[in-house]
Amino acid sequence: MNRPFSPETLAAQALGDVGADGGVIPSIPVATTYLRDPDNRYRSGLSYGRPDNALIRHTERVLAELERGAEAMLFGSGMAAATAVFQALRPGDHVVAPTVMYWSLRNWLRGPASEWGLKVDFVDTSDLAALSAALRPGTTKLVWLETPANPLWTVTDIAAAAELAHRTGARLAVDSTAATPVLTQPLTLGADIVMHSATKYLNGHTDVMAGALVTHTKDDMWARLSGIRTYQGGLLGPFETALLLRGMRTLYLRVRQACASAHILAERLSAHPQVAAVLYPGLKSHPDHDVAARQMNGGFGGMMSIRVRGEGKAGGERHAIATAAGVRLWKRATSLGGVESLIEHRASVEGPGTPAPADLLRLSVGIENVGDLYADLSQALAQAARL
């Protein structure tokens, strides 16, 4: 069962394979080593648990289908997947990364990756002229995008960025965690590699740390990535994989609900007296709305940020923190992409140097009733305004 079926069908049935025991879902293979054939070969293709597990391979095939890629690799976290891509480069290689991106990965690029010898430039990748100017022909080996990008939800034109990267001889990798394969398939737009924090939407239930890479082509870069995962032991565990695969079965339902609710919330919050701005690519007022409308199909994602109104210096910050303190339904926590809605004062997490304004709250919209979500946030905003 593969591409003749639509992606939601493939996801719902996890490719539809029935296990050898007749189970409608695959069993969890836990063996860390496999029998060698008497003639000394490994016909099963499985020899040792650090690289080999049938359920992991199956789950990778599901994800590769959803992303329209050649092959996928699962890792123990999104960071393990993302850092592997940079580690597959060589000291002295130049990479371009976005100024607005997942905070922990940016810190890693600034610190350990630079110490190791990567030359990293950060640019506003949503500005194609700025991206083009940052590329060094022959030296730039990788362009990294995140779209929509944490926590301002800027959108980068993947197809245009791919053309620029390829013209310079660089590969294009896209952190598509927020877009999910439901809304965007970067490999069909010219990207070479897609990365996911599968901890987020792919799993969707806030109970697995996992990461994934999907490649357009099984090339030398992919072979190096496979080597890195095997040498470093970054493979996801079989039990976590089973939870992830279960979560992926409802990916389309969850993401579509989150998109619909987020869009309603974005519109209602735009009219809220205590909200100074709503950052959501689905709003016509968003600077990248046109690119998002072209590149994202069926919705603009479940992630948004709001800027909270406040008087005087630090007024917005104080009211934003008080709003997060005043919610009863939303959960005050980091992370995103789960069925439960989360709220977070992002500047407190990211610290100095963050692109997040001090009055910004990041919202991960879950699948609860949207009226409940709005009412709770609205009462928290009103209560904060009375402080």
Ligand SMILES: *Cc1c(COP(=O)(O)O)cnc(C)c1O
């Ligand atoms: C969470 C996240 C990551 C890191 O993934 P982990 O699974 O936490 O290691 C990377 N990129 C984005 C956009 C994320 O939201």
